[in-house]
Amino acid sequence: MIDTFTAPGRFFRGNLHTHSNVSDGLLPPEEVCRRYAAEGYDFIALTDHFVGRYGYPIVDTTAYRTDRFTTILGAELHSGAQANGELWHILAVGLPADFAPGNAPDFKPVEGQETGPEIAARAVAAGAFVAIAHPQWSGLTLADARSLEAAHAVEVYNHGCRVGCDRADGFAIADLLLTEGRRLSLVATDDAHFTEPDHFGGWVMVKAAENSPEALLAALKAGHFYSTEGPELRSVAVTGDAVEVECSAAATIIVQGRGAAAVACHGGSMTRARLPLDARCAASPWLRVTVVDAAGRRAWSNPHWR
Structure with missing residues (x-):
């Protein structure tokens, strides 16, 4: 069974990517x-630029x-x-309050600043959970994504990018990295x-022993x-x-793996299903699950490494 569902504790709902009027958001942090x-x-992580x-x-x-x-300190890091x-654009959740600035005066690269991979590695070393932000919106290439070796996760669904420009997706990048052996998790x-x-x-449901920044951060990294x-x-x-999947009422349940590997079942108000693996799924080193409800809303498991 995937560790998420056997780990001790309960699920807590949180958003890991949020802005306020301290940077380019509309509302003050308190609101x-x-x-x-x-x-x-x-919980939320306020991640201003x-x-x-x-x-x-x-x-x-x-x-x-x-x-x-509760809240977790963080920021959206920019460099290189x-x-x-x-x-x-690199999401860093769980940064210390005194995380040292780099040399990023604005939203354009400048000569001599840290690269993206360098500032991400520095954030991980400082204790943060780091995700590759909105790959589709950023125009991220696979070579870019490969270079960010310190990342824990890929942002596979970004609601603001869906609403604002219909570029919400990060699954293409995530699946290619998984196929290359990168053990990444997937965040919405x-x-x-x-x-x-x-x-x-779009949000994460984190299984933790308590709703504290420390417990949530440890669960995210795990x-x-x-x-x-x-x-x-x-x-x-x-x-x-x-x-075998148990879920809230679903219209479609899909198991995905490496390359074209996928099996699905469809029905009305399904709350459990057993999906036999075909040859391609059985050969995949990792599998993940997508659940789709009648309104088209989706949920995604983290990859299970076999």
């Missing part, structure tokens, strides 16, 4: 936190924690040029700015979570010849 708490989230234009902010959100809602000449986020309906659309637009994953068990 961002209030809205997520009111919507039923258990870590560039000189905004004073390299790592916003102190500790004052907005309550007995049922991707292959297309644009600045790297809002990338909320509250300047358009870019909030409450891959003890799944990502969703709404459907629930309750169990994913991989046996020698099949995958």
Whole structure:
């Protein structure tokens, strides 16, 4: 069984990619936190843009924690040029408040600054959970993604990028990296700015012993979570010849693997299914599950390595 569903604790709902008016968001940090708490989230990471234009902010959100809602410090890091000449965007959740700025005065690469892989490695060394942000929106190449060796995860669904430009996807990059043996997890986020309906659309469900920044961060690094637009994953068990899934009411349940490997079942209000593996899925070194409900909303497991 995938560790997410056997790990001790319970699931906590959180958004890992959020902006406030400390950088280019609309609302002050206190109001961002209030809205997520009111919507039923258990935690958020406020990840304002870590560039000189905004004073390299790592916003102190500790004052907005309550007995049922917590926050994790973080930032969206920027440094160096991707292959297309644009600045790297790297999500870093769990940064220390004194994480040292680089040399990124604004949203354009400058001579002599750290590369994206270098600032990502520095964030991981400082204790952060690091994800490759919105690959489709960024125009990220596979070579770019390969170079970011320190990343824990790929942002496979970005709700703000879906709403704002229909470029929400990161699965193509993620699946290629998985096929090359990179043991990455998959995160869904809002990338909320509250300047358009870019909030409450994609989140992670993290299995942790308690709703504390430390426990959540450890669970994220261990891959003890799944990502969703709404459907629930309750169990994913991989046996020698099949995958068994329990979930909220689904119209489609899919098992995906390396290359073209995939098997699916379809029905009405399915809450459990056993999907026998065909030859391609059986040969894949990793498998992941997608659940789709009647409204087309999806949930995604992290990869299971066989």
